[in-house]
Amino acid sequence: MASDQTRTAILRAAERLYADRGFADVTLRDIVAEAGVNLAAVNYHFGSKDELITELFVTRSIATNRERLAELKAAEAAGGGRAPIDAVLRALVAPTLRGCFGPEGERSDAARFMIRASVEAVAPIRKIKNREVDHLRKFAAAMQRAMPELPEVEIYWGLHFALAMAHHTIRDSERLQKLSEGQCDLDDVEAIVDRVVNAAVLALQSGTKLGETKARSRRAN
Amino acid sequence: MASDQTRTAILRAAERLYADRGFADVTLRDIVAEAGVNLAAVNYHFGSKDELITELFVTRSIATNRERLAELKAAEAAGGGRAPIDAVLRALVAPTLRGCFGPEGERSDAARFMIRASVEAVAPIRKIKNREVDHLRKFAAAMQRAMPELPEVEIYWGLHFALAMAHHTIRDSERLQKLSEGQCDLDDVEAIVDRVVNAAVLALQSGTKLGETKARSRRAN
DNA sequence: GTCTATACTCCGATAGAC
DNA sequence: GTCTATCGGAGTATAGAC
Numbered sequence: 001m002a003s004d005q006t007r008t009a010i011l012r013a014a015e016r017l018y019a020d021r022g023f024a025d026v027t028l029r030d031i032v033a034e035a036g037v038n039l040a041a042v043n044y045h046f047g048s049k050d051e052l053i054t055e056l057f058v059t060r061s062i063a064t065n066r067e068r069l070a071e072l073k074a075a076e077a078a079g080g081g082r083a084p085i086d087a088v089l090r091a092l093v094a095p096t097l098r099g100c101f102g103p104e105g106e107r108s109d110a111a112r113f114m115i116r117a118s119v120e121a122v123a124p125i126r127k128i129k130n131r132e133v134d135h136l137r138k139f140a141a142a143m144q145r146a147m148p149e150l151p152e153v154e155i156y157w158g159l160h161f162a163l164a165m166a167h168h169t170i171r172d173s174e175r176l177q178k179l180s181e182g183q184c185d186l187d188d189v190e191a192i193v194d195r196v197v198n199a200a201v202l203a204l205q206s207g208t209k210l211g212e213t214k215a216r217s218r219r220a221n
Numbered sequence: 222m223a224s225d226q227t228r229t230a231i232l233r234a235a236e237r238l239y240a241d242r243g244f245a246d247v248t249l250r251d252i253v254a255e256a257g258v259n260l261a262a263v264n265y266h267f268g269s270k271d272e273l274i275t276e277l278f279v280t281r282s283i284a285t286n287r288e289r290l291a292e293l294k295a296a297e298a299a300g301g302g303r304a305p306i307d308a309v310l311r312a313l314v315a316p317t318l319r320g321c322f323g324p325e326g327e328r329s330d331a332a333r334f335m336i337r338a339s340v341e342a343v344a345p346i347r348k349i350k351n352r353e354v355d356h357l358r359k360f361a362a363a364m365q366r367a368m369p370e371l372p373e374v375e376i377y378w379g380l381h382f383a384l385a386m387a388h389h390t391i392r393d394s395e396r397l398q399k400l401s402e403g404q405c406d407l408d409d410v411e412a413i414v415d416r417v418v419n420a421a422v423l424a425l426q427s428g429t430k431l432g433e434t435k436a437r438s439r440r441a442n
Numbered sequence: 443g444t445c446t447a448t449a450c451t452c453c454g455a456t457a458g459a460c
Numbered sequence: 461g462t463c464t465a466t467c468g469g470a471g472t473a474t475a476g477a478c
Contacts, residue, residue, distance in 0.1 A: 003461065024344055028454065038463055043455060045461095121342040123245050133399050140400065156401035160393070161386050161420055168385030178354050179361065180377035194431050199382055199424035206419040210412075227444080248470065259446050261473085266444095270471065 007045045009035040012109075015056055019112035023053070023122045050124040057117055057125050060099075060110055065135050067095035072142055085146040089200045092139050092159070093166040094193045100170045101189040118171045136163075143204075151208070158204030165196045165203075228266045230256040233330075236277055240333035244274070244343045271345040278338055278346050281320075281331055286356055288316035293363055306367040310421045313360050313380070314387040315414045321391045322410040339392045357384075364425075372429070379425030386417045 013035035017026045028049055032039050046052040071091035075083035083091075100107075100115050107115075117125050136159065143155050169176070169192060176184050185191060234256035238247045249270055253260050267273040292312035296304035304312075321328075321336050328336075338346050357380060364376050390397070390413060397405050406412060 006461080027452080029452090039454090040456080040463065041461085049454065119342070119347070121340070123341075126340070129393075130396055130399075133396060136400055153401060153404045156397065156405050157416060157420075159400070160389070160397045160405075163393075164385045164389030165382050165424070168381070168389060172350075172381070172384075175351055175354060176377065176381045178351075179357055179380070180374060183374045184377050184381075191431075195378060195428060198427040198431060199378075202423035202427045203386070203420035206423045207416060210415050210419060249472095250470080260471095261447080262445065264472065 003045075006035075006037050006041050009037055010042060010045060010052070011056060014052055015113050016109045018053075018056070018116055019109045022116050023120050053122065054124045054128065056113065057128055060114055061128065061132075064095050064099055064114075068092060068135075069138065071095065072139065076142065076145075082145050083142065085143060085204065086197050086201050088139060088142045088146050089158075089162050089204075090193065090197045091142075093162055093196050093200070096166055097170070097193050097196065098189050101173075101186060101192060103187055115170060118167060147204070150204070154204065154207040157207055158200065161203045162196070162200035165199055169196065227256075227258050227262055230258055231263060231266060231273070232277060235273055236334050237330045239274075239277070239337055240330045243337050244341050274343065275345045275349065277334065278349055281335055282349065282353075285316050285320055285335075289313060289356075290359065292316065293360065297363065297366075303366050304363065306364060306425065307418050307422050309360060309363045309367050310379075310383050310425075311414065311418045312363075314383055314417050314421070317387055318391070318414050318417065319410050322394075322407060322413060324408055336391060339388060368425075371425070375425065375428040378428055379421065382424045383417070383421035386420055390417065 010031060014026075014031045017030055017034055028042050029039060032042060042049065042052060046055060068091055071094065072083070072088060075087035075091055079087075099111055100118070102111070140155050140159055143159060144150070144152065147155070169186075173186050177186060231252060235247075235252045238252055238255055249263050250260060253263060263270065263273060267276060289312055292315065293304070293309060296308035296312055300308075320332055321339075323332070361376050361380055364380060365371070365373065368376070390407075394407050398407060
């Protein structure tokens with residue numbers, strides 16, 4: 001059981017240091033010093049630095065995905081197997097956003113770690129995100145139930161754009177703050193969620209009107 | 222003038238190798254071998270690996286920003302100092318998207334390098350992107366001229382979401398392909414541009430209707 | 443001014459003793 | 461399971477040749 005203590009100590013120290021200083025600035029030697037364990041223990045317990053990062057990210061990712069699905073199930077149950085489109089999109093983006101935003105001082109190591117994971121996009125984390133497709137398919141299906149008349153391809157674009165706005169808000173919140181000179185309030189998580197959901201719902205319906213805008217744009221040139 | 226040859230050889234080799242294999246897998250020793258120059262030449266001409274990457278990215282970035290501004294000026298000139306909102310947003314996202322997409326086989330080293338820069342988000346490139354605020358402010362101003370009745374804060378959110386959709390489409394095109402099983406066509410650049418612009422225009426107007434959607438969502442829960 | 447050879451520091455990984 | 465010692469390879473710094 002001393003094994004588990006060492007393992008856990010490494011995980012906690014790594015999460016905190018990565019959250020504080022980012023992936024690029026933290027070495028395994030920093031982590032083991034913080035955890036009070038030996039350097040070789042990392043490779044013994046995790047195999048490699050990348051696999052340590054993978055385990056940290058997967059753990060948090062699974063928790064977020066669980067929340068997402070729970071919200072989706074609840075919304076669909078309330079609607080008798082079919083949730084309105086904004087509720088589906090809310091279930092998709094809200095858990096991620098809630099996990100990252102909120103009053104800056106109160107952010108947990110886990111929250112700040114996930115922000116770093118979005119911003120720095122290190123190799124092991126990119127690999128995992130590319131395997132998220134199966135999970136996303138469940139939301140695509142729910143979106144189709146919500147809008148059965150919409151062409152399937154529009155569903156995928158809409159889902160894609162919804163994630164785009166959510167993740168980009170996490171990743172580039174600093175630039176948005178600077179650009180707006182503080183006018184965009186990033187401390188009110190629920191307001192951000194409303195904003196993203198709202199924009200995503202409209203974006204979802206925009207694909208079917210592509211001909212009109214194209215014509216208007218061409219006329220302007 | 223031998224100086225310029227060495228410098229240029231390093232830049233070309235670096236851009237090509239980074240485009241082919243990504244930042245994480247390419248070392249300075251790979252680059253100097255490809256360029257046929259000595260290892261120390263990199264530090265002599267650029268100072269550090271990060272500054273080499275910075276120079277590559279800044280060069281391409283300036284070119285893209287020039288295209289963006291040219292399109293914006295043209296659109297505003299055609300409208301007598303005021304362009305329609307979709308033309309402004311098109312000027313913002315089209316040059317970036319055109320530079321990255323198109324038939325996969327025909328992509329230049331520069332295009333593939335910029336895709337890598339978006340996907341891997343390495344430190345020196347993140348720093349530059351955070352300094353792009355001044356450039357974006359010109360588009361915020363043009364957006365305000367196009368929609369003078371819209372609250373300023375909505376302009377910033379709209380600009381933010383437009384960039385979100387454009388960049389996320391570049392960054393996660395692979396996942397979108399997999400999710401849609403090839404239904405989302407990423408070879409037709411202009412269609413992607415139309416789609417992003419269209420969604421961004423609608424997203425821009427969504428912020429003012431926040432109260433309504435919130436009420437609808439709450440009712441659904 | 444340019445370029446080269448070489449050495450230095452630090453990283454992640456591993457073999458083997460305990 | 462844990463630790464020591466060490467490895468190859470990374471980016472960097474510098475002395476000196478041209």
